[in-house]
Amino acid sequence: MVDFTSTYTRIADNRIANLRDKCLKGIYSERLFNSVAQGMDKFYTLEKLEWMKSYLDNHNQHIAAGCLECLCAHGYDLMESIDLVSSRVDDRVFSGKVIDLAEKYDKPDILLAFMNEEKGYINRVIMALKKTHHEDYLTTLLLSDNEALVKSVDRLTKDL
Secondary structure, three states, rough: OOOOOHHHHHHHHHHHHHHHHHHHHHOOHHHHHHHOOOOOOOOOOOOOOHHHHHHOOOHHOOOOHHHHOOOOOOOOOOOHHHHHHHHHOOOOOHHHHHHHHHHHOOOOHHHHOOOOOHOOHHHHHHHHHHHHHOHHHHHHHHHHHHHHHHHHHHHOOOOO
């Protein structure tokens, strides 16, 4: 019987090394990020991806978002980056990825970092809270003194 484990391990290690090299050079490779994020935990362990944490505050939002997605896909808790997320709310690409990840991994507290009306994420956050069945967060928002926020929550949740 042929053991493919060593072959898959070698492939995974090569992809990680290539991705690390690209990140070091400031080159975003969607293909490499996707293959690492979608790879099996057995071959793409969180320990092997630990180096990505240093890129979470990278000026290239695509690299930062890709690293966060890969880390979360392999066991990293998004809540560990709540301070970083809050500091990067103005970064549209990064914030969009964070909202997607918060919805995917059911992290409503992360979503609340995007509730500032001026940032333009409210509708997306309300929809994510509704989809993840966190109506209790929406109830609190309905009691807000901000009429525009109350109307948004009511309008977006009425048909759901």
